[in-house]
Each structure stands twice: as C-alpha cells, then as structure tokens.
Amino acid sequence: MTVGAEEAELAARVREAFGQPVGDLKPLAGGHSGLTYQVTAGPNRYVVKAVPPRERPVGRNDMLRQARVLRALDGSAVPVPAVVAVDERVPAWFAMEFVAGEAIEPVLDDEHVPxxxxxxxxxxxxxxxxxxxxxxxxxxxxxxxxxxxxxxxxxxxxxxxxxxxxxxxxxxxxxxxxxxxxxxxxxxxxxxxxxxxxxxxxxxxxxxxxxxxxxxxxxxxxxxxxxxxxxxxxxxxxxxxxxxxxxxxxxxxxxxxxxxxxxxxxxxxxxxxxxxxxxxxxxxxxxxxxxxxxxxxxxxxxxxxxxxxxxxxxxxxxx
The missing domain is CATH 3.90.1200.10 (Aminoglycoside phosphotransferase (APH), C-terminal lobe)
Structure with missing residues (x-):
C-alpha cells in the first residue's frame, strides 16, 4: 500500500469514528511521535495521532498508551487535551481536542517570549x-x-x-x-x-x-x-x-x-x-x-x- 493510500485509509477511519463529515488530514508541525495531523469536524478542530504504517506500536509510537494517560488525567488538576476518539485497530490512532496556545522553550527555541x-x-x-x-x-x-x-x-x-x-x-x-x-x-x-x-x-x-x-x-x-x-x-x-x-x-x-x-x-x-x-x-x-x-x-x-x-x-x- 502506498503512503497516499495509507493516509486515505486513516482518513476514512477518522470519518467513520466521528460519524460526520471531516476535513482533510493536515500534517501538524511540532509532532515528534508517530504521525500527527490536524482535522476539522463541523466547527471544531482536532488533533489525530497515529502509529506510522509498518511501524511497531512501541515507545513513542504507542498511541494507545498516550491516549490512556490523557484519559486518566481528564478532569484532574493537570490540564490536558480531551480524548474524543480511540481506534485500537492496527495501525492504532486516537483523536483529541485541538488546544490553542504556544509551547516555547525560552532558552532553546528561536521564537521570542517576553x-x-x-x-x-x-x-x-x-x-x-x-x-x-x-x-x-x-x-x-x-x-x-x-x-x-x-x-x-x-x-x-x-x-x-x-x-x-x-x-x-x-x-x-x-x-x-x-x-x-x-x-x-x-x-x-x-x-x-x-x-x-x-x-x-x-x-x-x-x-x-x-x-x-x-x-x-x-x-x-x-x-x-x-x-x-x-x-x-x-x-x-x-x-x-x-x-x-x-x-x-x-x-x-x-x-x-x-x-x-x-x-x-x-x-x-x-x-x-x-x-x-x-x-x-x-x-x-x-x-x-x-x-x-x-x-x-x-x-x-x-x-x-x-x-x-x-x-x-x-x-x-x-x-
């Protein structure tokens, strides 16, 4: 299966999970584990994280493990994005709410923070x-x-x-x-x-x-x-x-x-x-x-x- 076909299959699974029309999967800059996309569903934006095709779901590619801790922290005193969908089929993926903000390391990143x-x-x-x-x-x-x-x-x-x-x-x-x-x-x-x-x-x-x-x-x-x-x-x-x-x-x-x-x-x-x-x-x-x-x-x-x-x-x- 080609990369384009694999991405199309993931997009189809995301649409199935949301149960409503969704926009195209757009690669999201800054994601360093697995595949990270931004997608819209209705008026809302979400982030989709998926195991790369042909990769083992271990370490940084274990999406179900990431979803597990985010769900555990939902409603706690620690702010985390809410998980809205999890698909355990291979390759696994999950979707979470898109949170607007900036993640800048003052002493290492090029972007300036006052x-x-x-x-x-x-x-x-x-x-x-x-x-x-x-x-x-x-x-x-x-x-x-x-x-x-x-x-x-x-x-x-x-x-x-x-x-x-x-x-x-x-x-x-x-x-x-x-x-x-x-x-x-x-x-x-x-x-x-x-x-x-x-x-x-x-x-x-x-x-x-x-x-x-x-x-x-x-x-x-x-x-x-x-x-x-x-x-x-x-x-x-x-x-x-x-x-x-x-x-x-x-x-x-x-x-x-x-x-x-x-x-x-x-x-x-x-x-x-x-x-x-x-x-x-x-x-x-x-x-x-x-x-x-x-x-x-x-x-x-x-x-x-x-x-x-x-x-x-x-x-x-x-x-």
Whole structure:
C-alpha cells in the first residue's frame, strides 16, 4: 500500500469514528511521535495521532498508551487535551481536542517570549508539576509498568552514555561512578511525564492550558521530573545552543514554587546531577546518529560544548 493510500485509509477511519463529515488530514508541525495531523469536524478542530504504517506500536509510537494517560488525567488538576476518539485497530490512532496556545522553550527555541511572561510561565509550570505528582496513580488503572528506581535510572542512562564516543563525553566515567556510589533512597512512585518543560506545555499568556507529549510517561520518583524541569531555567546549561533569557526563575525559586511550603525533598542535588547526565547522554546519542549518517541533522554539531558542560556541572553539583 502506498503512503497516499495509507493516509486515505486513516482518513476514512477518522470519518467513520466521528460519524460526520471531516476535513482533510493536515500534517501538524511540532509532532515528534508517530504521525500527527490536524482535522476539522463541523466547527471544531482536532488533533489525530497515529502509529506510522509498518511501524511497531512501541515507545513513542504507542498511541494507545498516550491516549490512556490523557484519559486518566481528564478532569484532574493537570490540564490536558480531551480524548474524543480511540481506534485500537492496527495501525492504532486516537483523536483529541485541538488546544490553542504556544509551547516555547525560552532558552532553546528561536521564537521570542517576553521575559516577564517566560518567568511567570515557568513558575506556573512548577505548580502544574506539583499537581501532576499529586495525581493518584490508581487513575491509570491496572497493568501499569513497575516504576523505575533511582538505581535503575543510573543503569539505563549509563548504557546510553557508554554508547557515545568517548571523545564526546569527557569526565563521564567519573560522573557515572559518583552517581552509582551515592544512589539515594526512592520516594513513593508518582505519575511522571518524562520530559516536563515549557516546550511541551501549551500556554496562553502566563497560563498553562495543556500539557502535551506524553510519549514516555511512567511511574517513578518525582525528583526525576523535577530535576529535568530545573535544567531549562538557565541558558548557561546549554553553551553553544542556549539563548540568554533574563529574569527566568532561579532553581531555588522554582523549587520553592514546586514545594509550595512543603518540606524540602531529600537528595535533590543527586537528581539534578542525574538529569544533567541524562541530557548529556541523549545529546551525545543524537550527535552520534548524525555522524554515522543514521539521521542527517547538521545542527547536532553544535552540541559538544553543551555535553561537556552538563557533565562538568553535574560533577560540580555532587561536590
């Protein structure tokens, strides 16, 4: 079946599910998991996410898993798009409401956000993350994968780091050793997003209106989400690729906004270092893929200074 025929078949299935005339499927920019389209049905707009033809429905292509968490969060204190249709037939797809807004990462994206708006959005997101971690995991229903421990996080991302050429990860071995020697006790598992940051949250003005990109949600330690979120408040964490945005909240300010008067979380510095290591490993992996010709993206050549800085500052955090 040709690509055009496969898309036509998907469009027919969408029309069948909606039970009314729908417009053409239009590819939606910004979707990085599976196939992402915008479609109209009557006066309303929707987003359709589908498993690519001939792809296995795993990882970022597991649309039913994404629909599951969105449905679980519907009506909670975490803003998410409402799921309006799910089709489990192969290749699976689901449709959700179209939410208007902008998802801009101030320190990484080219689009400009006024400094005061960017600051208030980050503080707003700290509260959204706190509410996400307060969601009862029972909302997800049965058969949820076992949570990954802090030790499991180190093991997982160590494998990714070791696949990066040694010359791209100076100091990584010492960092991995120090992380492995001081693994903290786990906190009770919560629902974690896995890539929580402004670039994955639609905002209107200073308000968050929809948390997107749930491809890698899981149950885990809340500090893994929090440490990742804190990375994106300072352009100096991304030399060579970051852009200065004055007035963003400091890490202590974001932590205070997240805690909202609750006691401080133990071993937060260890998780801040872990998330820097994780980011360095991901960037090194992407750069390696580019250099091996597996995914042509010359922009990856800007990453070596950031990879080195993340490893170095992670070691500094650990003292």
């Amino acid at each position: 400094a005061d708006v960017a600051r208030m959005r980050m503080l707003e997101l700290a509260g959204v993350l706190r509410r996400l971690h307060g969601v009862d995991p029972a909302r997800l229903g049965p058969d949820v994968p076992e949570p990954l421990s802090a030790a499991g996080e180190v093991e997982r991302w160590s494998r990714t780091m070791h696949a990066v050429p040694r010359e791209l990860r100076p100091g990584a071995e010492e960092l991995l050793r120090r992380l492995g020697e001081n693994v903290p006790a786990d906190l009770p598992p919560v629902l974690v997003h896995g890539d929580f940051r402004l670039g994955n949250v639609l905002c209107r003005g200073e308000r968050a209106v929809a948390v997107l990109d749930w491809e890698i949600w899981s149950l885990g330690d809340p500090r893994t989400d929090l440490g990742w979120f804190l990375l994106f408040g300072d352009h100096r964490n991304f030399p060579g690729v970051g852009r200065e945005t004055r007035g963003l909240p400091t890490e202590p300010e974001l932590l205070a906004a997240y805690l909202d008067g609750a006691p401080e979380l133990p071993a937060m510095d260890w998780f801040r270092a872990l998330c820097r290591m994780k980011m360095a490993a991901i960037m090194g992996h992407n750069l390696r893929r580019h250099r091996e010709g597996r995914r042509h993206d010359p922009d990856q050549e800007r990453l070596p200074p950031t990879i080195s800085a993340l490893i170095r500052t992670a070691r500094d955090i650990l003292g």
